[in-house]
Amino acid sequence: MINDIIGYFQKSGSDYLSLLWGHISISLLSLLIAMAIAIPLGIMVYRSKIASVIAERGFGLLRIVPSLAVLIILIPIMGTGVLPSVTALTILAIPAILINTIQAFRNLSPAMLEAADGMGMSKTQSFFRVKLPLAFPLMFAGIRTAAIEIIASATLASYIGAGGLGDLIFTGLSLMRTSLLIIGGGSVAILSLLTGLILDLIYKRITRYQRA
Amino acid sequence: MTAVEFKHINKQFKNSAYPALNDVSVNIEEGEFVTILGSSGCGKTTMIKMINRLYEPDSGDILLFGKNIRDENPVELRRKIGYVIQQVGLFPHMTVADNIATIPKILKWDKLKIKEETDRMLRLVQLDPDEFRSRYPAQLSGDQQQRVGLARALIANPRIMLLDEPFGAIDAINREILQNELKSIHEKSKCTYLFVTHDIREALKLGTKVIIMNEGRILQYAAPDEIVKDPADDFVANLLKTADLKGGA
Numbered sequence: 001m002i003n004d005i006i007g008y009f010q011k012s013g014s015d016y017l018s019l020l021w022g023h024i025s026i027s028l029l030s031l032l033i034a035m036a037i038a039i040p041l042g043i044m045v046y047r048s049k050i051a052s053v054i055a056e057r058g059f060g061l062l063r064i065v066p067s068l069a070v071l072i073i074l075i076p077i078m079g080t081g082v083l084p085s086v087t088a089l090t091i092l093a094i095p096a097i098l099i100n101t102i103q104a105f106r107n108l109s110p111a112m113l114e115a116a117d118g119m120g121m122s123k124t125q126s127f128f129r130v131k132l133p134l135a136f137p138l139m140f141a142g143i144r145t146a147a148i149e150i151i152a153s154a155t156l157a158s159y160i161g162a163g164g165l166g167d168l169i170f171t172g173l174s175l176m177r178t179s180l181l182i183i184g185g186g187s188v189a190i191l192s193l194l195t196g197l198i199l200d201l202i203y204k205r206i207t208r209y210q211r212a
Numbered sequence: 213m214t215a216v217e218f219k220h221i222n223k224q225f226k227n228s229a230y231p232a233l234n235d236v237s238v239n240i241e242e243g244e245f246v247t248i249l250g251s252s253g254c255g256k257t258t259m260i261k262m263i264n265r266l267y268e269p270d271s272g273d274i275l276l277f278g279k280n281i282r283d284e285n286p287v288e289l290r291r292k293i294g295y296v297i298q299q300v301g302l303f304p305h306m307t308v309a310d311n312i313a314t315i316p317k318i319l320k321w322d323k324l325k326i327k328e329e330t331d332r333m334l335r336l337v338q339l340d341p342d343e344f345r346s347r348y349p350a351q352l353s354g355d356q357q358q359r360v361g362l363a364r365a366l367i368a369n370p371r372i373m374l375l376d377e378p379f380g381a382i383d384a385i386n387r388e389i390l391q392n393e394l395k396s397i398h399e400k401s402k403c404t405y406l407f408v409t410h411d412i413r414e415a416l417k418l419g420t421k422v423i424i425m426n427e428g429r430i431l432q433y434a435a436p437d438e439i440v441k442d443p444a445d446d447f448v449a450n451l452l453k454t455a456d457l458k459g460g461a
Contacts, residue, residue, distance in 0.1 A: 119318075133305045
């Protein structure tokens with residue numbers, strides 16, 4: 001088994017790297033699109049209780065549909081490949097970021113906002129100098145959750161031909177080659193853990209000011 | 213010169229049974245240290261928050277150095293007024309130096325000038341610039357935080373300072389020290405201070421004039437010794453008596 005694994009890396013090392021890169025790039029693209037949708041949406045709706053609930057529930061419902069089902073539903077509309085995969089992963093990632101963005105802005109201390117107003121900050125200044133930085137840690141926690149979900153779920157994307165580490169697993173399944181299953185599954189697990197670890201370190205760094 | 217003039221100010225909050233301010237008129241002369249004393253809900257905080265237009269009166273006018281504040285842009289107005297609030301006023305994600313430089317940065321002062329003035333302010337409030345400049349508020353004790361709050365309010369050289377129970381959450385010993393320092397900072401400037409408190413002894417000690425409020429009205433506006441000698445009514449007299457019970461004013 002160990003020899004099989006070593007043999008794979010010796011023979012197909014560059015294939016492996018391109019699968020790994022494919023996995024990372026699909027995940028990263030989905031995460032960035034999800035952030036670009038969820039963060040502005042959260043900021044637009046947080047002031048209104050009703051709008052917040054509608055936005056959260058709407059994307060929450062979409063998320064309940066299993067990613068595999070979303071992928072297959074998207075095939076007739078978008079065909080196969082990267083586009084439907086990124087769409088499905090984006091839908092999966094939006095709720096975590098959206099909910100945390102809404103909560104982050106709702107939880108801002110009124111005293112802090114009054115201090116910003118009282119010092120003579122304009123609305124824009126108060127947003128960029130006080131609200132956004134203070135909301136950021138909680139938003140970041142949502143991004144971290146979303147990133148890890150995306151990396152795990154991106155494995156399924158290869159099912160509709162988007163590539164990534166899932167290819168190893170599906171190939172391993174059809175050829176009954178356990179070594180490929182282990183390499184594919186293990187790589188996804190390591191990638192998730194590593195991402196979680198790096199984002200945790202970044203989180204610690206951006207919240208340094210909270211510790212005495 | 214009159215620094216602040218309240219002309220028949222009325223204010224009623226929506227969810228309140230009685231008015232927060234009820235036909236309040238008062239003239240505050242430039243350079244005074246006016247303490248505003250009253251129990252919570254008497255309208256004292258409402259009064260100072262109207263000066264920087266965080267609240268707007270229902271009727272009446274407020275003149276600041278002769279100019280009606282209604283005619284000024286609230287954001288511009290606030291940059292000229294020092295504002296110190298209770299406890300949590302510092303921005304936790306900014307260092308001490310960045311907190312103090314809040315207004316100078318908005319006003320786009322020269323970087324070197326910001327640095328010099330920030331250090332000067334730190335020394336003014338008895339904090340060593342080298343030690344405290346790059347700390348975060350979470351790394352300061354309560355009285356150090358309020359010193360930074362003072363420095364932040366004083367840096368742009370305001371003609372008027374609004375202080376909303378700034379020492380409310382500070383232990384007795386440090387409170388005493390801060391009171392003395394604030395008094396001496398005031399004496400060295402020509403700035404007009406409005407200082408809200410519910411502590412009678414603090415009001416009498418710090419104020420060159422004291423406003424005593426109850427239920428949205430000003431009961432008495434006079435120098436501390438006049439108030440002690442000649443209380444305007446039973447309410448004020450009773451208030452002084454309770455202070456005596458606590459160990460003398």
